[in-house]
Amino acid sequence: MLEPTARQWISYNLGGTLPADLNPWVHHDLLGRGSAVRHVLRFTIPLVPLLLLFLLFPGPVWLPLLMMSLILLPVLYFALGLMNVYRGFRLRQHGMADDPAERKREGTEEKRREYEARFGRE
Template identity: 30%
Template sequence: MSDGEDSSTAGGQDGTVTATEQEQQRPPLTGRIYYLLGGTLPSTYRAWISHDLTGSGWRTRQAARPVLLMAPFAVIFALLPGAIAVRATVVAFLLVSGAGLGFATSGYFRNRRLEQHGFPPVLAVEDDDDE
């Protein structure tokens, strides 16, 4: 990775962590699953969390979380008896709506997860009032 990819940190945090240090502090699979489900990781993974929530591709990673959480339900609906077209439509609806909701709410949930791990929010959450 280039240094430009890793220079994005949350709200002016110390940007001296290199890419190799971030890879060394990557949580184990169980920790990443816990993080995916909304859990708070220990402070030893702060650099990895900061890169995950502020590095390039953060919006795609945030949008993928609801799709991954919706996948078991899509499998269950795909295995239920019924017409193939109906089952395929339900599975497609679940996955597409999960992706849409993920992209629509990615900024809000990124700020929530940043605050959850002790970082300042990147974007101010504003009420969407059309006057």
């Protein structure tokens, strides 16, 4: 599988698109094994310098650690909660339609129609 150059990889991680010949790599990056870990790392690694600044605050060590957690925990929560939305956006951005969130919505819509046909609409 063809991999992006360092410049392309940095651009990709900052939200850019890659050439069409790298679509298999993009698909693997977004949906392959370890994609959830890569997704979380993309959101947390840029925060590390900011979080380390909290260690400069005077006082006991637990105080900066708690301040770091006040930033890190919501970031992790939203990164994990919006992972499928982000993946779908990135796939559409690269011209691919294999969107797991879209497939899930289609199944839900079908189940809703079956329910309404069976029990009527309230």
